[in-house]
Amino acid sequence: MTGSDKQPSAPRALRYLHCSGESIRPHVDALAALRMQVFRTFPYLYDGDIAYERAYLETYIASERSLAFLVYDGAALVGATTALPMRDEEAAFSQPLAAAGFDVSRLFYFGESLLLPAYRGNGLGHRFFAERETWAGDAGDFSHACFCSVQRPADHPLRPAGHQPLDAFWRRRGYARRDDIVAAYRWQDIDQDHETTKQLVFWVRALAQESD
Numbered sequence: 048m049t050g051s052d053k054q055p056s057a058p059r060a061l062r063y064l065h066c067s068g069e070s071i072r073p074h075v076d077a078l079a080a081l082r083m084q085v086f087r088t089f090p091y092l093y094d095g096d097i098a099y100e101r102a103y104l105e106t107y108i109a110s111e112r113s114l115a116f117l118v119y120d121g122a123a124l125v126g127a128t129t130a131l132p133m134r135d136e137e138a139a140f141s142q143p144l145a146a147a148g149f150d151v152s153r154l155f156y157f158g159e160s161l162l163l164p165a166y167r168g169n170g171l172g173h174r175f176f177a178e179r180e181t182w183a184g185d186a187g188d189f190s191h192a193c194f195c196s197v198q199r200p201a202d203h204p205l206r207p208a209g210h211q212p213l214d215a216f217w218r219r220r221g222y223a224r225r226d227d228i229v230a231a232y233r234w235q236d237i238d239q240d241h242e243t244t245k246q247l248v249f250w251v252r253a254l255a256q257e258s259d
Contacts, residue, residue: 066117132186157192
């Protein structure tokens with residue numbers, strides 16, 4: 048979602064905020080709106096709902112060591128990335144890692160990176176990872192960072208022409224794709240009238256490893 052080369056039409060003085068736990072709450076509606084806007088696009092194709100989004104973000108508010116790194120252009124939230132200890136996440140995400148032999152109490156989960164198209168191509172994708180990795184390294188005795196990506200067939204009817212997954216970017220950041228660790232999660236796609244189960248593959252790296 049941060050791989051586009053499109054750049055802002057004019058220089059922008061962006062404002063950056065680090066929020067954790069309850070300090071995320073004032074930004075919930077803006078963050079929910081950004082999630083729904085960005086995740087409508089391929090590969091997520093998420094048909095969002097504000098009530099669901101507010102409930103989802105309560106997980107981050109309830110976690111004392113969560114992170115929401117927010118990017119504002121004036122009063123508009125234009126980018127964000129989130130993270131929290133995996134033990135504070137839903138079982139749908141923690142159980143596949145536990146089954147693969149990871150100590151869930153030492154994993155930090157990177158939830159999402161969101162950036163409006165006009166702000167891509169200026170290094171914020173790398174900054175989002177760096178902010179989360181630094182936060183996780185400072186948060187306690189965590190050994191690994193991880194995230195997961197939704198899997199879509201190559202012939203999906205809503206796949207844009209020329210779409211390139213971010214696998215190469217993630218590998219440059221030091222993450223290894225683990226096809227043996229898969230989470231199942233349900234949401235409604237924009238071209239459907241009901242929820243369906245999606246498969247999300249995990250990517251993992253050791254936090255002690257240096258970034259590129």
